[in-house]
Amino acid sequence: ETPAFHRHAEATTAELFYDLFFVANLTTFTANLEINDSKALSAYIGFFCLLWFTWYQTSLYDVRFAADSVFERCCKALHFGVMVGFAVIGPDWKPGQAVYSYQKFKAFSYILMVSRFVLIGQYGVTLFFTWRYRRTRLPLLMVMTSYLVAAILYGALSTAFPKDSETPTTSNVYIAWYVIAVGETLLTTAVSCYWRVISFKGTHLIQRMSLLTLIILGEGIIVICKAISYIVKNEYPFDSSVTGQIVSSILIIYFLYMLYFDRLREDHFGTIKQQIWAFIHFPLHISLVLLLEGVSNFVTWRQA
Structure with missing residues (x-):
């Protein structure tokens, strides 16, 4: 026995509104960063990577389990806040370059952590309402665990950046952000491929x-x-x-x-x-x- 999730034939207005935050971040960041050397190119790709995978993780949940409720609207507001966090970080996005302070990078780790905790809460509510269906328990728990590990790692990375100093220092800690983002996405995709009960069949993912x-x-x-x-x-x-x-x-x-x-x-x-x-x-x-x-x-x- 499997639960009959409500599927939307088309993208909801909340999803489209969330897309506006994505394009606003992309437009603003593109305008602020001039790509004229390899460092600027790698910085652009890195920022887009984190922005895209954050959007993608949220969309993977929305197309399968999102419903119109007070809880979902509160979670969506938090996701909007995460996108605003990207906009705050964008103008000072200089990964791999020597800087005096890594405070914004540390804050960005917490922003990524919060976004994953919100997803844990959303999947947790889905698990609560489908608990009587045994086939959904393990895959949902695995997805929640992957986000929990990712959130903990994001939070822990904030302490790995160098402390503020009078001389500029470099750090490659930010590379771990990319690894975690790709890893959690691969795991979420693998789980939905193996356990068809939470697959994307009948959704508007395409x-x-x-x-x-x-x-x-x-x-x-x-x-x-x-x-x-x-x-x-x-x-x-x-x-x-x-x-x-x-x-x-x-x-x-x-x-x-x-x-x-x-x-x-x-x-x-x-x-x-x-x-x-x-x-x-x-x-x-x-x-x-x-x-x-x-x-x-x-x-x-x-x-x-």
Whole structure:
């Protein structure tokens, strides 16, 4: 006997509202960080990694178990707060560089810890209401345990950063954030693949990932429009070369859109393939944001 979870055919307004926090963070961080060397590139990838996996972990819960209740709305408010925490950290995101104070990095560890504790609470409520179904106990407990371990590690890492000093120091503790984020995601995916009772069959996971892809493509349009505004504002010559670059940039985004969405058919995805397909969106999305940022920089670089 298995529980009949309520499935949403489409993304809820709460999920879409949460996506706005994701795109706001991405837009703000992209505007603040100029990618002009390898350190800036690695910093951008690292921030996007943590942002994406935090969004992904929350979405994995939402598409399967989210319901409209006071508790869920409170948890969603906490998830919004976590995204605001990303916005606070973004302007001073300098991993691997020598800095005088690691206070914001320590605070960020606690932010990641809180996000996982919120997920533990949400999965715990789901476990409470499905306790009489034995087949759901072990997989839900395993997911909760993975988040508990991740939360403890995130919190412990805050003490591993160097103390404030009068001379700048470097630290590679932040690398553990990436390892933990990938590890917990792999474990959550593996559990749902093995125990089909909490799989993503019948959910709108495919729609959630496609919507995020659309948002990232939209971010590309935003950065290209900013590049156009930069050219116009500084009164650079708007000749045929510039026009060709802008047209080419828009066509790149349009062709990417067609390549992705024209071949997207939900009926072709099995239970396991669907989860693997969703997980590999991380390298796809990081490639897209870097490509689109590079296209925008190329347009402005030609005018510098």
